[in-house]
Amino acid sequence: MMPATFSLTRNARGLLVFVDAQGTVHEGAVPVRAFPITAPDEGLSLVSPDGHELLWIADLADLSDTHRPLIAEALAAREFMPVIQRIVSVSSFATPSTWTVETDRGSSTFVLKGEEDIRRLAPPNLLVSDSHGIHYLIRDASQLDKASRKLLDRFF
Numbered sequence: 001m002m003p004a005t006f007s008l009t010r011n012a013r014g015l016l017v018f019v020d021a022q023g024t025v026h027e028g029a030v031p032v033r034a035f036p037i038t039a040p041d042e043g044l045s046l047v048s049p050d051g052h053e054l055l056w057i058a059d060l061a062d063l064s065d066t067h068r069p070l071i072a073e074a075l076a077a078r079e080f081m082p083v084i085q086r087i088v089s090v091s092s093f094a095t096p097s098t099w100t101v102e103t104d105r106g107s108s109t110f111v112l113k114g115e116e117d118i119r120r121l122a123p124p125n126l127l128v129s130d131s132h133g134i135h136y137l138i139r140d141a142s143q144l145d146k147a148s149r150k151l152l153d154r155f156f
Helices: 067-078 146-153
Strands: 007-010 016-019 025-033 042-047 053-059 084-090 097-103 106-112 118-120 126-129 135-138
Touching: 007 067, 025 053, 025 067, 042 067, 084 135, 084 146
Parallel strands: none
Antiparallel strands: 007 016, 016 025, 025 042, 042 053, 084 097, 097 106, 118 126, 126 135
C-alpha cells in the first residue's frame, strides 16, 4: 500500500530522490519491476541504493501525473530489452548462428550461441539471449510475419 504522502524528484545528478512521510530523504532510489515481462506496469518496488524497499507500487497507473513519468524514465534507463518485430535473416540453422532482426529500437545483428538461448516464458512470450547476454523479447511469435515465424520455427 502506498503511503499517503511522499515526494519523488530528480536531483542535479539525475538520481531519484524519495522523501517518505516522516521526511527521511533517500537519494538514489531505484524502481524495480516484480514482473517485467508479464505485468510490466504492475508490482513495482522503489528501493534504496542499499536494497531496502522504500515504496511498493501496485500499479503504475496509481501514481500521480508528477511521479509516473519519473518512474517510467528511470525504468527505461535501467532496463534494456529490445522487442523483436521481425527476423530479417539467420546465417545458419545450426548454432552458433548470426541473426539480423528489426526491433522496436532499430536493426540489430547478434550471435545466438545455442537453441537453449531461446526460452519460452509465460505464453506467448519468448526470450532470446545473444552471445553478449543481451536479452531480446518476442511478445508473441504468432504475430510475427510469416517469414520470421518460419525462421524461428527452425530452432524449435
